[in-house]
Amino acid sequence: MTVGDGEAAVDRVLAGDVEAxxxxxxxxxxxxxxxxxxxxxxxSRAEDMAQEALVRAFRSLRQWRxxxxxxxxxxxxxxxxxxxxxxxxxxxxxxxxxxxFADPLDIAADxxxxxxxxxxxxALHALPAKYRDVLVLFYFHDMDVERxxxxxxxxxxxxxxxxxxxxxxxRRKLAALLDAVDRPLQEVEGxx
Amino acid sequence: xxxxxIDRVLLDEAAGVRASRDFSASVMAAVRREPEPQLPxxxxxxxARAWPGLAAVGxxxxxxxxxxxxxxxxxxxxxxxxxxxxxxxxxAAAVFDSRWVLIAAVVSVVTVVPALAPLWLVSYxxxx
Numbered sequence: 082m083t084v085g086d087g088e089a090a091v092d093r094v095l096a097g098d099v100e101a102x103x104x105x106x107x108x109x110x111x112x113x114x115x116x117x118x119x120x121x122x123x124x125s126r127a128e129d130m131a132q133e134a135l136v137r138a139f140r141s142l143r144q145w146r147x148x149x150x151x152x153x154x155x156x157x158x159x160x161x162x163x164x165x166x167x168x169x170x171x172x173x174x175x176x177x178x179x180x181x182f183a184d185p186l187d188i189a190a191d192x193x194x195x196x197x198x199x200x201x202x203x204a205l206h207a208l209p210a211k212y213r214d215v216l217v218l219f220y221f222h223d224m225d226v227e228r229x230x231x232x233x234x235x236x237x238x239x240x241x242x243x244x245x246x247x248x249x250x251x252r253r254k255l256a257a258l259l260d261a262v263d264r265p266l267q268e269v270e271g272x273x
Numbered sequence: 274x275x276x277x278x279i280d281r282v283l284l285d286e287a288a289g290v291r292a293s294r295d296f297s298a299s300v301m302a303a304v305r306r307e308p309e310p311q312l313p314x315x316x317x318x319x320x321a322r323a324w325p326g327l328a329a330v331g332x333x334x335x336x337x338x339x340x341x342x343x344x345x346x347x348x349x350x351x352x353x354x355x356x357x358x359x360x361x362x363x364x365a366a367a368v369f370d371s372r373w374v375l376i377a378a379v380v381s382v383v384t385v386v387p388a389l390a391p392l393w394l395v396s397y398x399x400x401x
Contacts, residue, residue, distance in 0.1 A: 110292035
């Protein structure tokens with residue numbers, strides 16, 4: 082993501098060719114929507130947030146100083162937009178899963194796994210913002226601390242410290258959530 | 274859940290989430306409504322302020338060309354003048370604190386020599 086990730090298109094946009102920005106949009110739209118979805122868990126809102134991020138990037142394109150890759154700068158812009166959007170409006174509580182097209186038999190078989198995934202999401206979004214944001218970016222960047230730090234605009238040491246604390250908090254919240262999920266099931270099994 | 278399971282869930286969280294088909298068109302419509310981003314114009318060289326200084330330097334060089342003696346032979350050689358200066362400094366050092374005199378002398382030489390070098394060069398060329 083460091084070479085050919087949009088530099089040529091940026092030059093053309095800055096030279097007055099606005100349509101060249103289409104190349105940047107098409108290259109980065111999926112990762113930006115996926116990152117937004119990780120923050121808000123709402124597909125429609127994720128697209129709105131990604132659009133705002135791209136428009137903000139277009140507006141401030143000349144502020145990219147080229148001392149970092151374009152993608153690094155773009156994700157940092159997007160992260161700022163997403164975090165400020167979330168400060169304005171909290172994400173909804175995490176749904177179980179997008180299972181409208183799933184086979185009913187599979188739903189029954191995977192029920193527990195889905196509950197656990199939903200519990201992880203709920204635990205993640207119940208964390209204080211500074212830990213949640215670090216964790217979201219860490220996993221979005223395939224557990225790469227340096228790229229997460231670049232997106233957040235903080236030193237890697239800060240990210241490592243917040244990751245350690247955030248993961249500890251996540252495990253504790255998750256244990257409590259899973260305990261609450263498992264208890265009714267155990268009661269049902271005990272009755273049977 | 275084990276930490277590995279949590280990692281796996283969080284890594285796969287947005288798997289399959291992609292932009293919709295009309296997303297790009299929607300973004301570009303919004304972008305077209307924005308004013309074009311432009312590179313800031315380069316800062317122009319301040320010729321209005323530089324010209325008086327450059328002119329003064331030119332006049333000083335021309336004036337020095339005519340004001341300097343026609344040959345280095347009429348003025349004492351550099352080595353002789355250096356010896357005289359050293360003798361004077363030694364006498365001054367005997368009277369005052371030599372360290373401060375030395376520092377002042379070195380600072381003066383470092384400051385004055387580069388400034389007078391062009392004049393010496395002009396003088397040398399005229400003499401030769």
